[in-house]
């Protein structure tokens with residue numbers, strides 16, 4: 012790589028972010044593997060996704076767009092909008108849980124429902140982390156690039172999870 | 180996001196005992212904190228091992244209760260793998276060495292580093308506390324297979340003890356992940372001028388690959404543990420099948436499969452072996468180079484072998500599950516890739532041996548342990564061939580052959596790496612030397628008890644002796660191999676006694692060892708260009724640059740047979 016003389020002290024943030032994405036990605040890959048194994052059992056009965064799940068996707072995607080606008084323009088209101096939509100997404104996820112529970116689908120009712128709860132909870136934890144990162148970037152704009160990349164990743168993961176639980 | 184440290188210096192040494200030694204962000208202090216934590220956990224894990232051996236030598240005395248025995252085995256294994264070897268070797272030496280070796284003033288994220296240590300502390304406390312709760316510590320093996328680990332009432336240790344085990348493991352994973360992120364970013368981004376990847380000391384390569392493997396494989400255990408917690412406490416059926424009967428009550432679970440857990444566990448479990456063994460080999464390379472006064476044989480080949488091992492290690496986990504009823508074709512696949520790993524692994528072992536060729540060998544304690552490490556790789560690898568071949572594993576599985584095998588690999592290779600590293604880098608840690616005479620006594624007491632002990636376990640396994648068995652007298656087919664248990668236990672006591680010599684040497688030398696200068700071993704890598712112990716910020720002057728390979732030994736024939744990596748070319 013670099014030969015003599017060149018300074019190598021480069022910013023560690025991009026690689027650190029890549030490491031985080033890799034390890035979080037593997038977490039969801041592991042859950043996917045578990046899902047694929049478990050769904051072959053005889054007691055697998057698919058549960059219809061709550062209708063609000065799709066509205067939540069729209070909220071999450073617009074949050075990503077707002078954060079992207081904040082990153083490009085450097086304007087605070089966009090970031091606030093992104094944060095607000097992120098919080099709204101979490102609220103929407105809670106409503107989705109209420110919907111499931113209202114239909115008698117609880118955590119231990121059946122395997123598909125169990126995965127819906129587990130995956131959305133684990134994802135929700137990463138959303139919280141992402142909100143924390145965005146808030147931090149509000150105070151220190153230099154971190155916005157990293158925080159927004161993580162936010163897009165968390166959004167992408169949710170789309171992926173939805174595909175898994177609704178198609179497979 | 181946490182700010183990265185400046186590499187430009189301007190570091191002020193923190194004042195006050197707390198900031199300096201307790202809540203320190205200095206990678207050297209954190210490395211030593213990890214190391215000392217591992218020493219404490221090692222004491223516990225060794226006492227557990229001795230209790231296990233006492234029970235096996237004199238089963239008729241029933242020194243421990245049957246349910247306690249399985250707790251002892253479980254906690255001995257768990258503590259040794261995750262809270263002793265991982266902490267001392269990867270977290271301890273990794274933290275201490277990486278910035279010094281790559282020429283950085285600290286880790287990329289010093290605060291994250293401190294956090295990683297203070298997350299493992301409650302992890303250790305929870306693990307140890309589980310001995311004190313009702314039902315005692317976890318008893319489902321270090322592998323925590325369901326249903327034993329999933330049913331709260333299966334055995335006493337399946338209760339609160341197992342829950343604490345899972346929580347402590349979660350803290351361990353969190354800590355290890357933070358550490359891994361720091362290792363990768365520090366090694367790649369914080370190298371000093373001239374320190375190209377191919378000029379990194381081999382031990383740094385092993386830390387890098389070990390960290391990457393950890394980041395990619397631990398999430399599988401995280402997922403496995405979350406689902407297990409839910410099966411335990413929320414009534415789900417990820418792992419629990421229908422038809423489980425408890426007392427006279429049929430459990431409501433249905434549809435789950437315990438095999439799912441085994442796959443997830445070993446997806447982590449196998450790479451974890453390499454997470455631990457690779458840095459031990461790395462230490463072997465450093466120490467052998469310094470004490471044979473030769474550059475390690477085949478630097479590039481070793482780097483490539485490490486990379487190949489890393490890739491292969493992620494796709495062989497099924498060799499732990501040959502007897503689980505997997506499709507024979509799948510078993511064949513896992514056999515083949517497992518045997519394939521022995522190719523790059525043998526390359527590393529042979530490179531270590533070839534590094535001695537025509538060396539001017541000095542047999543100090545550090546070197547003795549490095550050589551012991553190489554022989555342990557040989558024996559461990561040989562046993563691994565039999566276990567990696569599905570046909571022979573059908574017989575060996577769950578026997579003492581397996582116990583003997585993994586004690587040579589993750590037990591001996593790693594411990595000898597830790598010992599070699601401790602004797603070698605102690606001067607840089609504390610500015611003093613460990614006592615050489617005691618070091619040799621430690622080595623000879625260790626090898627003369629350890630090698631026969633674990634070899635005899637292989638032999639017991641050939642005779643069919645079952646592992647994790649409280650009382651081997653209850654099964655007639657164990658009779659043949661049982662007779663060796665007393666000898667093995669006496670050897671274990673000898674081994675334990677040998678480690679007391681090490682502990683005495685360690686703590687005495689910290690305060691009363693002979694003082695040393697910058698470079699007591701006349702070694703070449705960057706950590707030897709600063710005073711001992713290394714100051715805060717690692718170099719009082721400017722950070723040295725790398726001007727040559729890390730191993731210029733035996734080069735200029737004069738009084739000094741080495742050239743520091745930081746020495747400018749003439």
Ligand code: HEM
Nearest residue numbers: 228252253256259260264320321322589590646647648671
């Ligand atoms: C002090 C020397 C040691 C002795 C005498 C010793 C002895 C034993 C014995 C007899 C067992 C099997 C018990 C049974 O299956 O019933 C065992 C299990 C085990 N040991 Fe050690 N051991 C020692 C050091 C280590 C080290 C250094 C490691 C390192 C990583 C280690 C890791 C394990 C593991 C993972 C298990 C399996 C636990 C299980 O079955 O769940 N041991 N040990």
Ligand SMILES: [Cu+2]
Nearest residue numbers: 449496498499
């Ligand atoms: Cu394995």
